[in-house]
Amino acid sequence: MGEHLTARVRSSMFSAILYIYATLVRSALADWLSTIVQNVALTVTAFVIAFTLSWSIASVIIASFPLLIGASITEQLFLKGFGGNYSHSYSRATAVAREAIVNIRTVAEFSVENQISIRFASELNRPNKQAFLRGHNSGFGYGVSQLFAFCSYAPGLRYASVLIKQNKSNFGDIMKSSMVLIITALAVAETLALTPDIVKGSQAFGSVFGIFHRRTSIEPNDSTLKVVSEIKGDIEFRNISFKYSMRPDVTIFEDLNLKCQPGRV
Incomplete structure (x- = not known):
């Protein structure tokens, strides 16, 4: 009985692990790969259009690409929850509440409702402080990212005014070239923000193929193995x-x- 139970548990765990890896591989092949191909095509097309319309303003805006891309990546990370994951912080308080609910008869029998409430409230003090600090840090980081994003527009717009004043370019070509490159920078930032997910997908590839190519240390078809027909203990x-x-x-x-x-x- 114990042998069959162990085999069933191991089979279920193995199926769950393969399901997680398959999800990562599917995401890497379908979602992330399509996004990368789309953004690469967008970048090449945008560079051709921008340099064709106004190569001078395109060069200035490309020089500010690192600042704009960094600001966009920072903004996406904070919007995705880079400021902190609260599930681990509330795990202890959740465990206290879960144990109290499961053993509700025991709690009522020994009249420890007040002690449970006090302990639950004390476990929430630390997550409350962490949430307060993380909220301020996230707001500050998001504000700084917006500052860098708008500051990156300044050199291009300032140089655009000089070109228009000197009649070296017209307003329409400058705005088209600027907007194309700005949208391209946001697309590049989106691709770079997917780097952690792409790394996870690559690791999943290696893990799955490692499982497929792994050789068991116990060969089931080995004729020299001793077959035990009865086990007592x-x-x-x-x-x-x-x-x-x-x-x-x-x-x-x-x-x-x-x-x-x-x-x-």
């Missing part, structure tokens, strides 16, 4: 002590000794 517990985590002052087992012989219940 004794189960023995010695000096077992147990207490619930919610009630550390209440002892459930103290120095318990138990022996189970084969073939007996």
